[in-house]
Amino acid sequence: MAEQDPQFEQRKRDHIRIALDSKAQSELSAGLESIELLHEALPDLDFSDLDLRTKFQQHTLSVPFFISSMTAGHEHGEEMNRRLAVFAQERGLVMGVGSQRKELLNGMAAQEWKKIRSEAPRAVLIGNLGIAQLIEAGPEPVLRLIENLQASGIFIHLNPLQEVLQLEGTPHFRGGLRALEALVKACPVPVIVKETGSGFSRPTLERLQNTGIYAVDVSGRGGTHWGRVETLRINESDWRSQSGSVFADWGVSTVQSMMNAKELPLRYQLWASGGVRNGLDVAKLMSLGAEMVGLAQPWLQAVMLPEPMAALAAFADRIEYELKVALFCTGSKTPSELREKWTWRKH
Numbered sequence: 001m002a003e004q005d006p007q008f009e010q011r012k013r014d015h016i017r018i019a020l021d022s023k024a025q026s027e028l029s030a031g032l033e034s035i036e037l038l039h040e041a042l043p044d045l046d047f048s049d050l051d052l053r054t055k056f057q058q059h060t061l062s063v064p065f066f067i068s069s070m071t072a073g074h075e076h077g078e079e080m081n082r083r084l085a086v087f088a089q090e091r092g093l094v095m096g097v098g099s100q101r102k103e104l105l106n107g108m109a110a111q112e113w114k115k116i117r118s119e120a121p122r123a124v125l126i127g128n129l130g131i132a133q134l135i136e137a138g139p140e141p142v143l144r145l146i147e148n149l150q151a152s153g154i155f156i157h158l159n160p161l162q163e164v165l166q167l168e169g170t171p172h173f174r175g176g177l178r179a180l181e182a183l184v185k186a187c188p189v190p191v192i193v194k195e196t197g198s199g200f201s202r203p204t205l206e207r208l209q210n211t212g213i214y215a216v217d218v219s220g221r222g223g224t225h226w227g228r229v230e231t232l233r234i235n236e237s238d239w240r241s242q243s244g245s246v247f248a249d250w251g252v253s254t255v256q257s258m259m260n261a262k263e264l265p266l267r268y269q270l271w272a273s274g275g276v277r278n279g280l281d282v283a284k285l286m287s288l289g290a291e292m293v294g295l296a297q298p299w300l301q302a303v304m305l306p307e308p309m310a311a312l313a314a315f316a317d318r319i320e321y322e323l324k325v326a327l328f329c330t331g332s333k334t335p336s337e338l339r340e341k342w343t344w345r346k347h
């Protein structure tokens with residue numbers, strides 16, 4: 001069992017601190033302002049008729065938006081994850097846990113999750129690991145991560161920009177597609193491939209078609225930008241900091257990633273995240289075809305406030321209300337109706 005790795009812990013502390021800084025947010029938008037939902041002046045609905053419940057495998061979730069994966073890894077990390085997991089259970093929403101990389105090497109990290117699990121036994125949690133770690137470890141250890149967490153699915157994150165700009169990064173992606181196929185074959189729960197804020201081009205989405213994965217979460221550019229986060233960790237006098245700045249706008253926006261996916265007869269579900277900041281954003285992405293919509297940084301902001309549980313609840317109430325207003329004013333009773341009707345126009 002490996003000892004604590006101080007460099008790893010410090011990196012995670014940096015990530016949380018920097019992710020809360022506005023300089024880590026993309027200056028280019030997610031593209032959501034270019035999408036207009038079409039107003040329905042005569043919805044055949046009462047506001048109370050709206051139904052946000054969403055199925056994910058055997059679970060019925062209360063809402064189609066979720067807490068996107070965020071690594072904790074600092075001294076308050078366990079408490080932060082405990083709060084988020086308890087909240088996810090209370091509210092009936094999905095929580096993607098942060099990268100379980102540490103757990104591959106350090107059995108103590110699994111204990112942390114087992115403890116959190118005992119407080120949130122019914123939370124719908126999705127595990128998380130980077131593709132570089134999957135390539136290196138193969139499917140077997142990943143199955144253990146899923147088991148330890150009693151996860152309902154596993155996110156495999158793709159983050160080439162972050163790995164290559166991070167001073168301690170592991171930009172080892174050769175064999176990724178094969179590693180994914182092997183995991184899907186061995187895995188008892190859905191495998192969901194996600195970016196971390198740089199989105200997907202059409203050819204990449206196409207290459208994932210025959211892997212058997214359950215979904216792609218496009219996680220496009222427009223919100224937290226990992227090129228920016230890693231660059232902000234580097235001393236400004238270092239030339240690597242200048243190189244990082246060159247890539248400050250890199251990536252495919254969330255809306256463009258969705259458009260890229262819409263061109264294909266997809267063999268997996270489409271999920272969306274990256275720069276989602278209100279319930280109208282959620283509605284727009286659902287109208288573009290997303291089954292589930294994730295937010296990361298806004299939940300982090302809420303859980304860091306002095307009254308974290310109240311802040312999380314207020315934020316969820318707001319997103320839920322705004323999503324319902326969008327459903328009502330497009331005459332859609334459910335998120336699937338919004339998805340199935342032609343309710344949007346692109347400027």
Ligand SMILES: Cc1cc2nc3c(=O)[nH]c(=O)nc-3n(C[C@H](O)[C@H](O)[C@H](O)COP(=O)(O)O)c2cc1C
Pocket residue numbers: 015016019068069070071097098099128155156157194195196197219222223224273274275276294295296297298300
């Ligand atoms: C503090 C922090 C830590 C993150 N850690 C992970 C991670 O461990 N694994 C992962 O797949 N994505 C991770 N992400 C990326 C998010 O899941 C998401 O894809 C990205 O931040 C874009 O969403 P946002 O604009 O709502 O923040 C992290 C994001 C934040 C803010």
